[in-house]
Amino acid sequence: MARATPLLKDELDIVIPTIRNLDFLEMWRPFFQPYHLIIVQDGDPSKVIKVPEGFDYELYNRNDINKILGPKASCISFKDSACRCFGYMVSKKKYIYTIDDDCFVAKDPIGKEINALEQHIKNLLSPSSPFFFNTLYDPYREGADFVRGYPFSLREGVPTAVSHGLWLNIPDYDAPTQLVKPLERNTRYVDAVMTIPKGTLFPMCGMNLAFNRELIGPAMYFGLMGDGQPIGRYDDMWAGWCTKVICDHLGLGVKTGLPYIWHSKASNPFVNLKKEYKGIYWQEELIPFFQSVALPKDCTSVQKCYLELSKQVKAKLGKVDDYFNKLADAMITWIEAWDELNPSAAATTTAAKLPHGSSK
Numbered sequence: 001m002a003r004a005t006p007l008l009k010d011e012l013d014i015v016i017p018t019i020r021n022l023d024f025l026e027m028w029r030p031f032f033q034p035y036h037l038i039i040v041q042d043g044d045p046s047k048v049i050k051v052p053e054g055f056d057y058e059l060y061n062r063n064d065i066n067k068i069l070g071p072k073a074s075c076i077s078f079k080d081s082a083c084r085c086f087g088y089m090v091s092k093k094k095y096i097y098t099i100d101d102d103c104f105v106a107k108d109p110i111g112k113e114i115n116a117l118e119q120h121i122k123n124l125l126s127p128s129s130p131f132f133f134n135t136l137y138d139p140y141r142e143g144a145d146f147v148r149g150y151p152f153s154l155r156e157g158v159p160t161a162v163s164h165g166l167w168l169n170i171p172d173y174d175a176p177t178q179l180v181k182p183l184e185r186n187t188r189y190v191d192a193v194m195t196i197p198k199g200t201l202f203p204m205c206g207m208n209l210a211f212n213r214e215l216i217g218p219a220m221y222f223g224l225m226g227d228g229q230p231i232g233r234y235d236d237m238w239a240g241w242c243t244k245v246i247c248d249h250l251g252l253g254v255k256t257g258l259p260y261i262w263h264s265k266a267s268n269p270f271v272n273l274k275k276e277y278k279g280i281y282w283q284e285e286l287i288p289f290f291q292s293v294a295l296p297k298d299c300t301s302v303q304k305c306y307l308e309l310s311k312q313v314k315a316k317l318g319k320v321d322d323y324f325n326k327l328a329d330a331m332i333t334w335i336e337a338w339d340e341l342n343p344s345a346a347a348t349t350t351a352a353k354l355p356h357g358s359s360k
């Protein structure tokens with residue numbers, strides 16, 4: 001029987017930020033080989049990154065990024081995994097999956113290898129239900145449905161923009177938690193996918209993440225981190241907070257849960273603490289800011305939402321630290337660069353029809 005064409009084979013790019021050889025791909029070969037990879041090489045551009053034979057990929061190092069973006073390259077972080085967002089920008093595909101190079105194929109409770117990419121695709125291709133919580137989790141999953149009392153007017157759901165996967169073994173803990181619980185491993189496999197309700201923020205981890213680039217790509221800017229910046233390991237968090245408020249505004253869904261990957265390497269908690277510590281107290285001001293963000297009705301595209309967000313970041317967070325003035329400017333540069341590299345798609349995302357006529 002002819003082998004079925006892998007789902008979204010020509011509509012999805014896999015983006016990998018890296019500072020090392022990509023031997024980890026050997027384990028993913030059965031699942032990733034049919035797909036195009038975009039490798040964003042961080043750090044020393046003269047280092048040669050070895051990619052296993054048989055993968056179709058494009059690789060960008062810092063020299064390439066500077067050449068392609070010119071002065072706008074200033075918005076792409078250096079010496080931090082945040083550089084991965086350059087891969088989102090240069091991709092021409094509808095979907096993105098991004099994974100770290102210390103993430104491997106996990107096994108489910110019956111020992112079956114998990115095709116994380118396949119599960120993310122299922123998550124992205126089925127609707128989300130942000131306006132009313134379904135207690136039986138994902139109602140669109142085989143063998144589940146909406147439970148009694150769930151309004152029929154809401155059962156159509158909304159388009160899914162983001163699929164946030166999880167991790168067995170090394171959990172994505174912040175440095176203080178890592179220091180207090182150095183031996184803790186995540187062994188709990190929760191067989192669930194759920195939509196994060198509208199109005200609720202979440203800590204988006206970039207390790208095992210997929211999204212619909214056409215719906216939400218311009219919001220997936222992994223904020224300025226690494227070399228020359230006062231903070232690290234908040235790039236994905238920043239992108240997640242911006243993405244969620246924009247998804248809520250445009251009536252798009254964000255899911256979390258399956259699939260799991262096996263996260264193999266715990267990074268150094270002391271190095272992590274140095275990177276994170278400002279973020280640990282800044283976020284006590286950032287979260288109330290994002291919770292109070294109101295985007296005007298005329299923000300009908302991701303780009304317009306993002307530029308409005310940048311304005312509010314500068315106005316309300318610039319006083320927290322000058323870093324946020326820089327970040328607000330970098331957010332604008334990111335959109336300019338995005339639209340330069342993606343002219344046809346620029347400013348096209350329109351607000352999905354909100355059920356119940358609900359609006360901001």
Ligand SMILES: O=c1ccn([C@@H]2O[C@H](COP(=O)(O)OP(=O)(O)O[C@H]3O[C@@H](CO)[C@H](O)[C@H]3O)[C@@H](O)[C@H]2O)c(=O)[nH]1
Pocket residue numbers: 016017018019020041042043078079080081082083099100101102172205206207232233234235236265266267
């Ligand atoms: O300077 C760098 C360092 C690393 N990378 C690449 O980025 C990912 C993640 O690196 P690593 O696994 O060492 O980091 P973690 O502490 O486990 O995870 C952090 O990364 C983010 C999640 O993706 C988040 O901030 C933390 O969870 C690997 O692919 C490295 O090769 C890099 O590009 N530049």
Ligand SMILES: [Mn+2]
Pocket residue numbers: 100102263265266267
């Ligand atoms: Mn890691």
